[in-house]
Amino acid sequence: MLARSPRARTPAGDLHARGFSFRETVTEADRANVRSILESTGFFYPEEVQVGIELVDDHLVSGVESGYRFLFAEKGGETLGYSCFGPIACTRAAFAIYWIAVHNAHRGQKIGRELLARTEEIIARLGGDQIHVETSNRAQYKPTRAFYENNGYERAAVFPGFYAPGDDKVVYVKLLPPRP
Numbered sequence: 001m002l003a004r005s006p007r008a009r010t011p012a013g014d015l016h017a018r019g020f021s022f023r024e025t026v027t028e029a030d031r032a033n034v035r036s037i038l039e040s041t042g043f044f045y046p047e048e049v050q051v052g053i054e055l056v057d058d059h060l061v062s063g064v065e066s067g068y069r070f071l072f073a074e075k076g077g078e079t080l081g082y083s084c085f086g087p088i089a090c091t092r093a094a095f096a097i098y099w100i101a102v103h104n105a106h107r108g109q110k111i112g113r114e115l116l117a118r119t120e121e122i123i124a125r126l127g128g129d130q131i132h133v134e135t136s137n138r139a140q141y142k143p144t145r146a147f148y149e150n151n152g153y154e155r156a157a158v159f160p161g162f163y164a165p166g167d168d169k170v171v172y173v174k175l176l177p178p179r180p
Helices: 011-015 030-041 046-066 111-125 139-150
Strands: 020-023 069-075 078-087 094-102 130-136 154-164 167-175
Touching: 020 111, 030 046, 030 069, 030 078, 030 094, 046 069, 046 078, 046 094, 069 111, 078 111, 094 111, 111 139, 130 139, 139 154, 139 167
Parallel strands: 094 130
Antiparallel strands: 020 069, 069 078, 078 094, 130 167, 154 167
């Protein structure tokens, strides 16, 4: 049984003091930003990178009606990381985080943790009560799985061979606390 996670501010909140900023607005330049971020990680196949860019395109055309929202982390005019998330169709209040990635040159600065915390706050503000994320069971994704587990997500399901033989889909869920 999944337990509701207590609402707590991440210790990464000092990013503002270090010159980082966050924005929800999506611009045409974010097509290149998303490509650069995703390609830098070495995790994603070219077709996956293309999907990430297509979600930006969908948002540029339809805004939040596309079902995709974004949060970008920046410093000095450079986009360092982002999350893409949205409501899950046909659910009462479930959201999915489709992408969360930080440019490889900027990993280890707690940007991912802050993006996740801020994304969760936005989802809660929008009325979400649970968040679903999916990732791979491949060895290179072990830090990704640990990231979610260390941030209160519980492994809810595994779909064997979902992406390819030997490449299972792992689904994590986090229940958000009720809003006051």
